[in-house]
Amino acid sequence: MPSIETILSPALFHLYEEDLEHKNVVVIDILRATTTICVAFANGAREILPVAKPEEAAAMQQKGWIAAAERHGKTVKRFDLGNSPQDHTEERVLGQKIALTTTNGTRALQMSSAANHVWVGSFLNIKTLTEKLRTDNHDVLLFCAGWKDKFNLEDTVFAGAVASLLAGGFTITDDATLAAIDLYKKAESDLHAYLQKASHVNRFKSLHIESDLEACLKTNTLNVLPEFKNGTIQNSHNA
Amino acid sequence: MPSIETILSPALFHLYEEDLEHKNVVVIDILRATTTICVAFANGAREILPVAKPEEAAAMQQKGWIAAAERHGKTVKRFDLGNSPQDHTEERVLGQKIALTTTNGTRALQMSSAANHVWVGSFLNIKTLTEKLRTDNHDVLLFCAGWKDKFNLEDTVFAGAVASLLAGGFTITDDATLAAIDLYKKAESDLHAYLQKASHVNRFKSLHIESDLEACLKTNTLNVLPEFKNGTIQNSHNA
Numbered sequence: 294m295p296s297i298e299t300i301l302s303p304a305l306f307h308l309y310e311e312d313l314e315h316k317n318v319v320v321i322d323i324l325r326a327t328t329t330i331c332v333a334f335a336n337g338a339r340e341i342l343p344v345a346k347p348e349e350a351a352a353m354q355q356k357g358w359i360a361a362a363e364r365h366g367k368t369v370k371r372f373d374l375g376n377s378p379q380d381h382t383e384e385r386v387l388g389q390k391i392a393l394t395t396t397n398g399t400r401a402l403q404m405s406s407a408a409n410h411v412w413v414g415s416f417l418n419i420k421t422l423t424e425k426l427r428t429d430n431h432d433v434l435l436f437c438a439g440w441k442d443k444f445n446l447e448d449t450v451f452a453g454a455v456a457s458l459l460a461g462g463f464t465i466t467d468d469a470t471l472a473a474i475d476l477y478k479k480a481e482s483d484l485h486a487y488l489q490k491a492s493h494v495n496r497f498k499s500l501h502i503e504s505d506l507e508a509c510l511k512t513n514t515l516n517v518l519p520e521f522k523n524g525t526i527q528n529s530h531n532a
Numbered sequence: 533m534p535s536i537e538t539i540l541s542p543a544l545f546h547l548y549e550e551d552l553e554h555k556n557v558v559v560i561d562i563l564r565a566t567t568t569i570c571v572a573f574a575n576g577a578r579e580i581l582p583v584a585k586p587e588e589a590a591a592m593q594q595k596g597w598i599a600a601a602e603r604h605g606k607t608v609k610r611f612d613l614g615n616s617p618q619d620h621t622e623e624r625v626l627g628q629k630i631a632l633t634t635t636n637g638t639r640a641l642q643m644s645s646a647a648n649h650v651w652v653g654s655f656l657n658i659k660t661l662t663e664k665l666r667t668d669n670h671d672v673l674l675f676c677a678g679w680k681d682k683f684n685l686e687d688t689v690f691a692g693a694v695a696s697l698l699a700g701g702f703t704i705t706d707d708a709t710l711a712a713i714d715l716y717k718k719a720e721s722d723l724h725a726y727l728q729k730a731s732h733v734n735r736f737k738s739l740h741i742e743s744d745l746e747a748c749l750k751t752n753t754l755n756v757l758p759e760f761k762n763g764t765i766q767n768s769h770n771a
Contacts, residue, residue: 301540301541301683302540302544304543304544304547305541305543305544305681305682305683308543308680308681308682441547442544442547443544443547443706443707443708444540444544444707444708444711445707446707446710446711449707449711466731466734467682467731468682468683468684468685468688468730468731468732469682469683471685471729471730472683472685472688472711472715475714475715475718476711476714476715479714479718490710491707491710492705492706492707493707495705
């Protein structure tokens with residue numbers, strides 16, 4: 294039976310790299326990169342290039358891509374979109390290629406690139422994601438992008454949700470995954486209330502973008518499966 | 533109000549080093565180094581030198597110290613004691629200086645050495661420890677020694693127990709501490725049953741040293757507070 298392990302921070306990734314080419318990695322950055330990526334594909338985006346810095350997105354803008362970046366909770370001047378999933382409406386992204394600025398998410402995706410598959414996970418596409426993980430039947434690494442290498446609650450709770458859905462078909466002996474499952478069980482009856490205490494959510498509050506939290510916690514509403522491959526992200530799911 | 537933060541693995545320690553000289557660090561290696569250290573002092577040991585390798589303990593043995601080390605769950609040949617808290621009886625350790633081999637624990641202690649105080653925590657001395665943290669009134673880092681840099685459940689649950697006891701007198705906004713508290717709350721009614729699933733405990737089972745787990749989970753039975761200072765450990769608590 295394949296196994297599930299959870300990487301609680303990019304600073305722990307090196308401990309899980311052995312046989313990476315035979316493992317499927319799920320990159321998790323719930324607030325907000327991996328959520329926004331799922332929403333953009335659901336609304337018809339063609340491709341998403343994850344970049345670490347606004348300047349890289351600006352360079353792609355010159356080539357006809359639309360550029361998404363925020364500083365301090367506001368869309369960067371001259372950019373088309375912010376990083377909020379609520380910005381990535383069908384009207385804005387249908388048929389577009391998007392350069393999306395995300396520090397933690399971009400780094401986690403790039404670190405994972407040698408894996409068998411690198412998929413993008415969020416509460417919104419959790420059913421499509423877990424079905425694929427089950428049928429593909431490889432060892433799974435649930436990779437929490439965290440915040441500046443620190444552990445965060447929302448990514449870990451999501452890892453626990455995925456592991457809970459896969460339990461039975463996978464071996465789970467890793468302490469980080471066991472902890473993630475217990476945290477998810479504590480949170481699941483009211484994710485929004487549970488995550489109110491998370492440090493990242495509090496950072497959100499101070500940016501007056503609270504409604505994003507709700508958008509990021511809509512479980513299983515989107516039938517997409519973004520895959521990171523050759524440096525860029527496309528929707529690998531044929532709905 | 534001072535703060536509490538939890539370091540889930542030595543590989544994350546660098547994220548918490550700022551102002552280390554003004555913080556109190558609790559080094560946590562429940563199975564078994566920090567538990568064994570508490571037991572040895574309660575039974576009258578004079579000093580404990582934590583070393584990473586059995587050869588270093590052997591060198592101290594030449595100088596009249598007693599040497600404690602294990603390989604694969606058995607006392608190393610020609611050594612006086614193993615690493616089990618049950619080995620460190622009054623009969624064996626009263627008035628003695630002990631060189632104790634512990635890989636994860638030694639490293640965590642040495643990494644913390646620039647802190648205001650570095651104390652050794654275990655379920656056995658949790659009351660003495662938390663009283664001191666409260667009266668000393670500095671920011672606290674709960675430092676889980678982990679297992680080969682990976683997250684482990686027993687150290688994290690103990691961090692949660694400490695943070696729960698200190699809540700009210702300290703600010704807790706860090707996600708790792710919030711998670712540790714929730715895991716502790718889930719575990720507290722029956723620590724032994726909860727930790728049965730931990731990977732480290734399963735490693736223990738395969739070494740036939742199960743009874744150690746019980747010895748390591750006896751909450752608040754010892755009135756000692758080992759402190760790591762100038763490379764060695766002494767009991768800083770005047771009972």
